[in-house]
Amino acid sequence: MKNVSIGDSEFEIMKVVWGADEPIGSAAIGKAVEGKGWKRTTIATFLARLVEKGALAAEQRGKALYYTPLISEREYKKQRVSGIVKSLFDGSAKEMVAALFEDENFTDEDIEELKAVFDNKEK
Amino acid sequence: MKNVSIGDSEFEIMKVVWGADEPIGSAAIGKAVEGKGWKRTTIATFLARLVEKGALAAEQRGKALYYTPLISEREYKKQRVSGIVKSLFDGSAKEMVAALFEDENFTDEDIEELKAVFDNKEK
DNA sequence: TATATATGTCGACAAATGTAGATGTAACGG
DNA sequence: CCGTTACATCTACATTTGTCGACATATATA
Numbered sequence: 548m549k550n551v552s553i554g555d556s557e558f559e560i561m562k563v564v565w566g567a568d569e570p571i572g573s574a575a576i577g578k579a580v581e582g583k584g585w586k587r588t589t590i591a592t593f594l595a596r597l598v599e600k601g602a603l604a605a606e607q608r609g610k611a612l613y614y615t616p617l618i619s620e621r622e623y624k625k626q627r628v629s630g631i632v633k634s635l636f637d638g639s640a641k642e643m644v645a646a647l648f649e650d651e652n653f654t655d656e657d658i659e660e661l662k663a664v665f666d667n668k669e670k
Numbered sequence: 671m672k673n674v675s676i677g678d679s680e681f682e683i684m685k686v687v688w689g690a691d692e693p694i695g696s697a698a699i700g701k702a703v704e705g706k707g708w709k710r711t712t713i714a715t716f717l718a719r720l721v722e723k724g725a726l727a728a729e730q731r732g733k734a735l736y737y738t739p740l741i742s743e744r745e746y747k748k749q750r751v752s753g754i755v756k757s758l759f760d761g762s763a764k765e766m767v768a769a770l771f772e773d774e775n776f777t778d779e780d781i782e783e784l785k786a787v788f789d790n791k792e793k
Numbered sequence: 794t795a796t797a798t799a800t801g802t803c804g805a806c807a808a809a810t811g812t813a814g815a816t817g818t819a820a821c822g823g
Numbered sequence: 824c825c826g827t828t829a830c831a832t833c834t835a836c837a838t839t840t841g842t843c844g845a846c847a848t849a850t851a852t853a
Contacts, residue, residue, distance in 0.1 A: 554840045558757065573800070589842050591801065596840085610800060610849065624758050625773045628766070631754055632774065634681065635747050640774035643751070644767055644784055650748045651755060651763035658788050661767055665781050677810050696830070712812050714831065719810085733819065733830060 550626060551602045551618055559583060560593045564603060565620040570613035673749060674725045674741055682706060683716045687726060688743040693736035 553561060563579040564571055577590055594614065597603040605612045636642040653661075676684060686702040687694055700713055717737065720726040728735040759765040776784075 552839080555757070556841060585841095586843060587800080588802095588844070592842075593840095595802080612801075621769075624769060627754060627758060628770055629773065631750060632770070634678070635750060640770050640776060641780040641784060644770065645787055646744075646747060647751055647755070647763050647767065648787060650752065653763060657764040661764060662785055662788060664768055664771055665785060675809080679811060708811095709813055710830085711814070711832095715812075716810095718832080735831075 551600050551623070553597070553600070553602060553623070556583075556585075557593050557597055557602075560590065560597060561602060561616065561620075561623070564614050564616050570606060570608070570615045572608065572611045572613045574611060576614070674723050674746070676720070676723070676725060676746070679706075679708075680716050680720055680725075683713065683720060684725060684739065684743075684746070687737050687739050693729060693731070693738045695731065695734045695736045697734060699737070 559580060560576065563576050566579075567575070573591070573594065576594070577587065580590060594603065594605070594612070598605050598614075602616070602618055603614045604617050605614050607613075632638060632640050632643050636646065682703060683699065686699050689702075690698070696714070696717065699717070700710060703713060717726065717728070717735070721728050721737075725739070725741055726737045727740050728737050730736075755761060755763050755766050759769065
């Protein structure tokens with residue numbers, strides 16, 4: 548419920564944990580973020596902080612810790628997007644969409660799909 | 671062009687400067703953000719940092735400094751929104767809109783308007 | 794068993810940001 | 824001429840986030 552604030556690097560870790568359907572161990576996480584060029588301890592710090600913040604739960608399994616998300620990806624994204632809508636678009640999601648629309652690339656299919664989504668919701 | 675990073679409080683200042691159509695002086699800015707509860711020096715720091723960052727230009731006019739935005743509101747919002755789309759929605763603006771749609775409140779009028787915008791763009 | 798390997802914990806340091814007190818100064822009111 | 828204002832600048836301190844290195848320990852292995 549509370550607003551967990553997650554940094555960009557931490558977020559990369561979250562994505563990995565969200566991507567796993569079961570509690571995921573540090574080893575697997577490390578493997579998943581190879582390529583980011585982070586030292587082992589760096590990753591460990593992110594994990595520890597995420598646990599502190601209440602974004603992840605950690606359980607000991609053998610020698611290693613296994614992590615489970617305490618906030619869902621959807622929840623988190625929603626939080627972030629709402630924040631942007633509120634601070635940049637005065638709370639108007641419509642404004643945001645309109646702005647997005649001017650700058651981002653949408654294919655005609657995208658638009659069709661979106662219109663469909665909208666039609667669906669429109670009661 | 672460069673990606674100016676602006677904090678939340680700094681952003682509040684930017685909004686004021688953007689809102690003025692002419693260079694705006696520190697006094698006016700201070701007046702505009704009364705209510706935020708910031709001390710005078712706090713505001714001055716924000717202004718100074720924004721100038722350092724290249725977000726604002728300052729010119730001396732009499733005793734006070736007058737500020738002009740060096741990045742447009744549109745430009746900045748675009749930057750922020752693109753960042754979110756990239757990091758949270760894998761670069762898919764469509765996904766973002768869809769997500770927005772599930773969480774935010776859109777009135778039927780909003781939807782109509784958006785569809786109109788979409789129709790317009792669809793070539 | 795002595796050792797290399799895998800992990801977790803601590804403490805650190807830097808940059809960005811929020812926030813403000815101390816200082817210095819020039820203009821203004823009397 | 825002098826105190827009061829109105830500002831600007833500088834320094835400072837806390838928190839958050841990105842990144843580690845140093846350590847301690849348990850485990851696996853030669």
